[in-house]
Amino acid sequence: MTDLMKAVVLTRFGGADAFELRDVSVPHVEPRQVRVRVHATAVNPLDYQIRRGDYTEHVPLPAIIGHDVSGVIEEVGSHVTEFCVGDAVYYTPQIFGGFGSYAEQHVAEVDLVGRKPENLSHLEAASLPLVGGTVWESLVTRAQLAVGETILIHGGAGGVGTIAIQIANATGARVITTAKAADHEFVRSLGADAAIDFTSTDYVDAVAEMTGGKGVDVVFDTIGGDALTRSPLTLADFGRVVSIVDIAQTQNLIEAWGRNAAYHFVFTRQNRGKLDALTTLVERGLVKPVIGATLPLARMGEAHELLENRGSYALRGKVAIDVAGETIALPPRIA
Numbered sequence: 001m002t003d004l005m006k007a008v009v010l011t012r013f014g015g016a017d018a019f020e021l022r023d024v025s026v027p028h029v030e031p032r033q034v035r036v037r038v039h040a041t042a043v044n045p046l047d048y049q050i051r052r053g054d055y056t057e058h059v060p061l062p063a064i065i066g067h068d069v070s071g072v073i074e075e076v077g078s079h080v081t082e083f084c085v086g087d088a089v090y091y092t093p094q095i096f097g098g099f100g101s102y103a104e105q106h107v108a109e110v111d112l113v114g115r116k117p118e119n120l121s122h123l124e125a126a127s128l129p130l131v132g133g134t135v136w137e138s139l140v141t142r143a144q145l146a147v148g149e150t151i152l153i154h155g156g157a158g159g160v161g162t163i164a165i166q167i168a169n170a171t172g173a174r175v176i177t178t179a180k181a182a183d184h185e186f187v188r189s190l191g192a193d194a195a196i197d198f199t200s201t202d203y204v205d206a207v208a209e210m211t212g213g214k215g216v217d218v219v220f221d222t223i224g225g226d227a228l229t230r231s232p233l234t235l236a237d238f239g240r241v242v243s244i245v246d247i248a249q250t251q252n253l254i255e256a257w258g259r260n261a262a263y264h265f266v267f268t269r270q271n272r273g274k275l276d277a278l279t280t281l282v283e284r285g286l287v288k289p290v291i292g293a294t295l296p297l298a299r300m301g302e303a304h305e306l307l308e309n310r311g312s313y314a315l316r317g318k319v320a321i322d323v324a325g326e327t328i329a330l331p332p333r334i335a
Contacts, residue, residue: 007103008300010063013053016301016308024064027099027107031079034110036089040126041101042068043300043319044159048308049246058096066101067092069108070116070125071323080110088116092129092270102300104323114275117282120289123327127289127318128163132278134268135164138220138242139171140277142264147172149217152207152234156192157183158310159318160222160244162290165190170286173218176210178203186316190290207234215259221245228263232256242266290317294329297321306330 004023012018029035043066049055050065059065070090073083083089091113093100100106116125139145151168155161156177168175169191177192184195196206207216215236221227224245231241232255241256242264256263281287292315295303300321307319315331 005104006297007064008297010051010059010061010065012061013051013056016051016304018051019301019304021298024103026105029075029077029107031077032110033077033107034073034080034083034089034113035075035105035107036069036071037074037324038069038071038101038104038106039122039324040070041066041321041323042127042130043303043307043321044068044130045307046095046130048304051304054246055096064099064102066103067095067130068126069093069101069106069129070122071106074105077110082110083113088122089113090116090125090129091275092133092268095268095270102297102321104297111272112270114272114279117279119283122324123291123294123320123322124289127159127291127320128278128282129270129275130268131160131163131318132287133270133274134160134244134266135167136274136277137268138244138264138266139164139167139218142266143218143220143240143242145171145173145218148174150174150176150211151218151220152203152216152231153177153192153220153222154227154231155179155222156187156190156195157316158222159290161187162190162317163287164220164222165192166287167281170281176207176216182314183316204230204233211236215239218242225249226251228253229255232259232261235259235261238262240264244268291320292317293319293331294322294327295319296326296328297323299328
């Protein structure tokens, strides 16, 4: 094994030009770790938030960031019994600790690692760990979404929304989502029962009409803005709001008080248990990652710009990175 690997290094906080492709040392494997040859990774909003400097106190520079891995184990630590060299795995690296997935190789604590679903490619598998774990934590663990309940998912065509629709549908819930009109057929194909065009329709009024004034049991906020203030207007009594957005603006929750609503704020905690649950859903055909764009490792800056400005593109789902190859697939610009 060579002692060097290619990695995309964040050299400063700022724009997408802050990355450099460098040769860096391959990290050492501790007793309860595995070293993985990274075939694919993906870009998440958390990544561009880190890049632009939202979490400077947690990320010393220079840094290798990135929060999705799909690859093959090349080395196991002396105390690892769960996996062997040659096993295909996927996982989310530790957030704000250690180095990330924008590299040809990655070393992870074995308890974070899950076996890759057999029916997914590495690009597909790399698009699932962070968003899938986030959705599982939000809808299953926190909201405890149940059969027969109704959920409003904000941003159904996005990376998180596409998985949220599928998992909510798999639980037996009725799914309402917001999406541009051009994406309505797409989100319905994922399992949404109804779609609201947020560009032309007030989702509060639309939900009231769709539910006969009763409201929804759960709201899943993936968009931020004033969603925490307005989403309670769509809730049934004792409803739940789950948000994954780091929100800076002031919110007024008086309507939530009137409905005895519960709020949950989720910063994903990853483990193998969530990945195993996701793998079961994937291998049963109930969940499939959606990839809207693919770029090679050397074009990471372009991948960040694409996701950060997704409103300018017909982008659905995740932006994947082909670490082991040169695949390029880009969505068209919106005129």
